């Protein structure tokens with residue numbers, strides 16, 4: 001699945017954006033299936049805004065986002081649900097877990113999104129073990145540390161089908177060792193699906209073998 005951005009400009013950021021050059025805003029960008037993409041930008045320059053526009057949580061922007069040549073604004077609620085169910089997964093910067101559900105329940109919700117789940121429930125245990133969160137699977141997500149919650153959100157994103165994985169500063173609360181483990185799992189899961197990802201972060205990193213770097 002191809003992702004095209006056409007002269008994208010978030011309305012609240014328009015004045016700031018038009019004053020500087022950007023590899024993403026107000027230009028044409030074509031992201032090809034399977035590409036590993038890093039978007040780097042300082043605080044407050046629009047990383048979260050970009051991820052939210054791609055996932056269509058907001059539409060206060062000029063320009064267009066095209067998934068396989070179809071403008072996401074043309075998707076009705078059902079088509080958008082199918083896109084999020086089968087084609088696009090996400091790790092939000094603020095995670096957006098259900099804090100009153102356990103870690104396992106949060107992950108399980110995504111695993112059973114599709115009528116025929118991609119993975120068996122045992123995959124949750126296997127992924128949790130790799131990321132060192134087995135001991136908190138039965139704990140309410142809201143009681144977990146932010147780093148634990150970040151790993152729950154990563155596993156949740158990985159148990160569903162996707163062609164694209166959107167990740168907004170996904171390792172911000174993980175130490176180097178846990179970041180390495182999480183990045184390895186993400187890379188494997190993308191490789192299995194021949195999926196691409198868009199990862200935003202503040203700085204340069206060597207977590208992945210990126211294909212394309214953009215400055216926001």
Ligand SMILES: Nc1ncnc2c1ncn2[C@@H]1O[C@H](COP(=O)(O)OP(=O)(O)OP(=O)(O)O)[C@@H](O)[C@H]1O
Nearest residue numbers: 012013041042043044045046047048049050093202
């Ligand atoms: N709906 C809105 N109305 C007005 N300003 C907004 C709106 N949404 C975002 N902004 C502003 O846009 C800028 C970019 O915000 P955003 O959260 O996308 O940045 P970011 O690069 O993800 O930041 P950080 O690295 O701190 O997470 C901020 O200055 C924010 O206040």
